[in-house]
Amino acid sequence: MDPSQMLSRSEDAEQFLKQLSNKTRLMVLCSLLDGERSVTELLDKVPVTQPVLSQHLALLREAEFVATRRSGQTIYYRLADERITQIMNLMYTFFCAED
Amino acid sequence: MDPSQMLSRSEDAEQFLKQLSNKTRLMVLCSLLDGERSVTELLDKVPVTQPVLSQHLALLREAEFVATRRSGQTIYYRLADERITQIMNLMYTFFCAED
DNA sequence: ATGTAATATTAGTTAAAGCTAATGTTAGGG
Protein backbone atom coordinates (compact mmCIF):
# COMPACT_ATOMS: atom_id res chain seq x y z
CA MET A 1 0.00 0.00 0.00
CA ASP A 2 1.25 3.51 -0.76
CA PRO A 3 2.51 5.39 2.32
CA SER A 4 0.10 8.34 2.28
CA GLN A 5 -2.85 5.99 1.90
CA MET A 6 -1.59 3.86 4.78
CA LEU A 7 -1.34 6.99 6.91
CA SER A 8 -4.84 8.21 6.13
CA ARG A 9 -6.36 4.79 6.73
CA SER A 10 -4.57 4.39 10.02
CA GLU A 11 -5.90 7.82 11.03
CA ASP A 12 -9.43 6.65 10.28
CA ALA A 13 -8.85 3.46 12.23
CA GLU A 14 -7.36 5.40 15.15
CA GLN A 15 -10.43 7.62 15.29
CA PHE A 16 -12.73 4.61 15.15
CA LEU A 17 -10.89 2.76 17.93
CA LYS A 18 -10.61 5.81 20.18
CA GLN A 19 -14.34 6.27 20.11
CA LEU A 20 -14.58 2.70 21.32
CA SER A 21 -11.84 2.86 23.96
CA ASN A 22 -13.78 3.78 27.04
CA LYS A 23 -15.19 1.44 29.66
CA THR A 24 -18.54 3.23 29.85
CA ARG A 25 -19.03 3.18 26.10
CA LEU A 26 -17.94 -0.46 25.97
CA MET A 27 -20.50 -1.39 28.63
CA VAL A 28 -23.19 0.48 26.73
CA LEU A 29 -22.34 -1.16 23.42
CA CYS A 30 -22.09 -4.56 25.06
CA SER A 31 -25.53 -4.06 26.62
CA LEU A 32 -26.91 -3.24 23.18
CA LEU A 33 -25.55 -6.44 21.61
CA ASP A 34 -28.76 -8.24 22.45
CA GLY A 35 -31.18 -5.49 21.45
CA GLU A 36 -32.27 -1.93 22.12
CA ARG A 37 -32.41 -0.35 25.58
CA SER A 38 -33.68 2.92 27.01
CA VAL A 39 -31.35 5.36 28.75
CA THR A 40 -32.87 4.42 32.10
CA GLU A 41 -32.23 0.74 31.43
CA LEU A 42 -28.65 1.54 30.46
CA LEU A 43 -28.22 3.63 33.61
CA ASP A 44 -29.26 0.58 35.53
CA LYS A 45 -26.48 -1.53 34.02
CA VAL A 46 -23.69 1.00 33.75
CA PRO A 47 -22.26 2.52 36.96
CA VAL A 48 -22.13 6.21 36.03
CA THR A 49 -24.17 9.32 36.70
CA GLN A 50 -26.90 10.33 34.27
CA PRO A 51 -25.06 13.31 32.73
CA VAL A 52 -21.93 11.23 32.16
CA LEU A 53 -23.90 8.47 30.48
CA SER A 54 -25.64 11.07 28.35
CA GLN A 55 -22.30 12.53 27.26
CA HIS A 56 -21.06 9.12 26.19
CA LEU A 57 -24.31 8.43 24.35
CA ALA A 58 -23.90 11.74 22.50
CA LEU A 59 -20.45 10.68 21.36
CA LEU A 60 -21.71 7.28 20.21
CA ARG A 61 -24.51 9.00 18.28
CA GLU A 62 -22.13 11.42 16.59
CA ALA A 63 -19.91 8.51 15.63
CA GLU A 64 -23.04 6.84 14.26
CA PHE A 65 -22.24 3.71 16.24
CA VAL A 66 -25.76 3.84 17.66
CA ALA A 67 -29.16 5.17 16.57
CA THR A 68 -32.18 6.17 18.60
CA ARG A 69 -35.94 5.92 18.63
CA ARG A 70 -38.22 7.99 20.82
CA SER A 71 -41.33 6.66 22.53
CA GLY A 72 -42.91 9.32 24.70
CA GLN A 73 -40.31 10.56 27.14
CA THR A 74 -38.24 7.45 26.69
CA ILE A 75 -35.41 7.19 24.18
CA TYR A 76 -34.27 3.77 23.02
CA TYR A 77 -30.75 3.17 21.76
CA ARG A 78 -29.64 0.44 19.38
CA LEU A 79 -26.45 -0.54 17.53
CA ALA A 80 -26.23 1.06 14.10
CA ASP A 81 -22.87 0.01 12.69
CA GLU A 82 -22.09 -3.52 11.59
CA ARG A 83 -18.38 -2.99 12.31
CA ILE A 84 -19.25 -2.24 15.93
CA THR A 85 -21.30 -5.40 16.21
CA GLN A 86 -18.40 -7.43 14.84
CA ILE A 87 -15.71 -5.87 16.96
CA MET A 88 -17.84 -6.00 20.11
CA ASN A 89 -18.46 -9.69 19.55
CA LEU A 90 -14.72 -10.17 19.20
CA MET A 91 -14.04 -8.16 22.37
CA TYR A 92 -16.63 -10.28 24.11
CA THR A 93 -14.75 -13.45 23.21
CA PHE A 94 -11.45 -11.89 24.35
CA PHE A 95 -12.61 -10.47 27.66
CA CYS A 96 -15.92 -12.04 28.65
CA ALA A 97 -16.04 -15.56 27.31
CA GLU A 98 -16.49 -18.31 29.92
CA ASP A 99 -13.12 -19.65 31.14
CA MET B 1 -23.15 -10.95 33.92
CA ASP B 2 -22.79 -9.44 37.39
CA PRO B 3 -22.22 -5.67 37.38
CA SER B 4 -18.81 -5.56 39.07
CA GLN B 5 -17.50 -8.22 36.74
CA MET B 6 -18.82 -6.30 33.74
CA LEU B 7 -17.04 -3.20 35.00
CA SER B 8 -13.71 -4.91 35.50
CA ARG B 9 -13.85 -6.61 32.11
CA SER B 10 -14.72 -3.40 30.36
CA GLU B 11 -11.75 -1.76 32.10
CA ASP B 12 -9.50 -4.49 30.72
CA ALA B 13 -11.00 -4.06 27.27
CA GLU B 14 -10.59 -0.28 27.48
CA GLN B 15 -6.94 -0.66 28.34
CA PHE B 16 -6.41 -3.11 25.50
CA LEU B 17 -8.13 -0.89 22.94
CA LYS B 18 -6.38 2.29 24.08
CA GLN B 19 -3.02 0.71 23.53
CA LEU B 20 -4.16 0.01 20.00
CA SER B 21 -5.74 3.40 19.31
CA ASN B 22 -2.89 5.28 17.75
CA LYS B 23 -2.12 5.68 14.07
CA THR B 24 1.60 5.02 14.49
CA ARG B 25 1.03 1.86 16.48
CA LEU B 26 -1.61 0.72 13.99
CA MET B 27 0.80 1.20 11.10
CA VAL B 28 3.47 -0.74 12.97
CA LEU B 29 1.15 -3.61 13.81
CA CYS B 30 -0.22 -3.66 10.29
CA SER B 31 3.32 -3.83 8.92
CA LEU B 32 4.00 -6.81 11.18
CA LEU B 33 0.96 -8.75 9.95
CA ASP B 34 3.06 -10.37 7.25
CA GLY B 35 6.14 -11.10 9.34
CA GLU B 36 8.88 -9.58 11.46
CA ARG B 37 10.61 -6.30 10.66
CA SER B 38 13.58 -4.39 12.06
CA VAL B 39 13.19 -0.93 13.56
CA THR B 40 14.90 0.58 10.52
CA GLU B 41 12.48 -1.20 8.19
CA LEU B 42 9.56 0.06 10.27
CA LEU B 43 10.96 3.60 10.19
CA ASP B 44 10.94 3.31 6.44
CA LYS B 45 7.23 2.54 6.38
CA VAL B 46 5.94 4.70 9.21
CA PRO B 47 6.27 8.50 8.90
CA VAL B 48 7.62 9.41 12.35
CA THR B 49 10.98 10.28 13.87
CA GLN B 50 13.13 7.54 15.36
CA PRO B 51 12.55 8.47 19.02
CA VAL B 52 8.79 8.62 18.51
CA LEU B 53 8.76 5.22 16.84
CA SER B 54 10.88 3.86 19.66
CA GLN B 55 8.43 5.19 22.27
CA HIS B 56 5.55 3.50 20.53
CA LEU B 57 7.51 0.26 20.24
CA ALA B 58 8.23 0.42 23.97
CA LEU B 59 4.52 0.70 24.68
CA LEU B 60 3.72 -2.23 22.38
CA ARG B 61 6.38 -4.31 24.10
CA GLU B 62 5.08 -3.48 27.58
CA ALA B 63 1.60 -4.41 26.45
CA GLU B 64 3.12 -7.65 25.13
CA PHE B 65 1.51 -7.07 21.77
CA VAL B 66 4.92 -7.56 20.16
CA ALA B 67 8.12 -9.43 20.95
CA THR B 68 11.68 -8.84 19.80
CA ARG B 69 14.76 -10.70 18.64
CA ARG B 70 18.20 -9.18 18.42
CA SER B 71 20.66 -9.88 15.63
CA GLY B 72 23.79 -7.80 16.05
CA GLN B 73 22.77 -4.16 16.28
CA THR B 74 19.47 -4.86 14.63
CA ILE B 75 16.30 -5.59 16.56
CA TYR B 76 13.46 -7.40 14.88
CA TYR B 77 9.87 -6.99 16.02
CA ARG B 78 7.05 -9.47 15.54
CA LEU B 79 3.44 -9.84 16.65
CA ALA B 80 3.12 -11.72 19.93
CA ASP B 81 -0.59 -11.68 20.79
CA GLU B 82 -3.16 -13.67 18.87
CA ARG B 83 -5.85 -11.16 19.81
CA ILE B 84 -3.87 -8.43 18.07
CA THR B 85 -3.53 -10.53 14.95
CA GLN B 86 -7.26 -11.09 14.90
CA ILE B 87 -8.30 -7.53 15.56
CA MET B 88 -5.75 -6.13 13.10
CA ASN B 89 -7.08 -8.41 10.41
CA LEU B 90 -10.56 -7.15 11.18
CA MET B 91 -9.42 -3.52 11.10
CA TYR B 92 -7.76 -4.28 7.78
CA THR B 93 -11.04 -5.46 6.33
CA PHE B 94 -12.83 -2.38 7.70
CA PHE B 95 -10.36 0.27 6.60
CA CYS B 96 -8.02 -1.16 3.98
CA ALA B 97 -9.88 -3.81 2.00
CA GLU B 98 -10.21 -3.15 -1.72
CA ASP B 99 -13.69 -1.77 -2.53
C1' DA C 1 -50.22 26.32 33.53
C1' DT C 2 -47.53 23.75 36.69
C1' DG C 3 -44.96 19.87 38.08
C1' DT C 4 -42.26 15.90 37.37
C1' DA C 5 -39.81 12.18 34.78
C1' DA C 6 -36.56 11.27 31.22
C1' DT C 7 -32.86 12.83 28.83
C1' DA C 8 -29.39 16.34 26.98
C1' DT C 9 -26.08 20.16 27.11
C1' DT C 10 -22.57 23.43 28.68
C1' DA C 11 -18.64 25.32 31.33
C1' DG C 12 -14.83 24.52 34.06
C1' DT C 13 -11.28 21.53 35.98
C1' DT C 14 -8.18 17.53 36.06
C1' DA C 15 -5.70 13.72 34.19
C1' DA C 16 -3.63 11.15 30.54
C1' DA C 17 -1.51 10.75 25.88
C1' DG C 18 1.65 12.34 22.48
C1' DC C 19 5.13 15.24 20.76
C1' DT C 20 10.08 17.59 20.66
C1' DA C 21 14.64 17.79 21.93
C1' DA C 22 18.34 16.08 24.10
C1' DT C 23 20.96 12.21 25.71
C1' DG C 24 21.97 7.29 26.72
C1' DT C 25 23.02 2.29 25.46
C1' DT C 26 24.77 -1.58 22.77
C1' DA C 27 27.23 -3.78 19.03
C1' DG C 28 30.54 -3.96 15.56
C1' DG C 29 34.37 -1.92 12.53
C1' DG C 30 38.91 0.09 11.91
Next chain:
DNA sequence: CCCTAACATTAGCTTTAACTAATATTACAT
Protein backbone atom coordinates in the same frame (compact mmCIF):
# COMPACT_ATOMS: atom_id res chain seq x y z
C1' DC D 1 40.30 2.47 22.03
C1' DC D 2 37.34 5.38 19.26
C1' DC D 3 33.79 6.01 16.01
C1' DT D 4 29.50 5.11 13.92
C1' DA D 5 25.03 2.65 13.30
C1' DA D 6 20.92 1.04 15.42
C1' DC D 7 17.93 1.62 18.88
C1' DA D 8 16.11 3.29 23.64
C1' DT D 9 15.13 6.57 27.34
C1' DT D 10 14.10 10.87 29.83
C1' DA D 11 12.27 15.55 30.74
C1' DG D 12 9.32 19.18 29.56
C1' DC D 13 5.42 20.97 27.06
C1' DT D 14 0.91 20.73 24.67
C1' DT D 15 -3.20 18.69 23.42
C1' DT D 16 -7.14 15.85 24.21
C1' DA D 17 -10.32 13.01 26.96
C1' DA D 18 -13.14 12.55 30.97
C1' DC D 19 -15.23 13.99 35.06
C1' DT D 20 -18.25 17.31 38.20
C1' DA D 21 -21.71 20.51 38.81
C1' DA D 22 -25.13 23.15 37.20
C1' DT D 23 -28.78 23.95 33.97
C1' DA D 24 -31.69 23.13 29.91
C1' DT D 25 -35.12 20.53 27.01
C1' DT D 26 -39.02 17.55 25.97
C1' DA D 27 -43.13 14.99 26.95
C1' DC D 28 -46.77 13.84 29.71
C1' DA D 29 -50.01 14.11 33.71
C1' DT D 30 -52.87 16.90 36.86
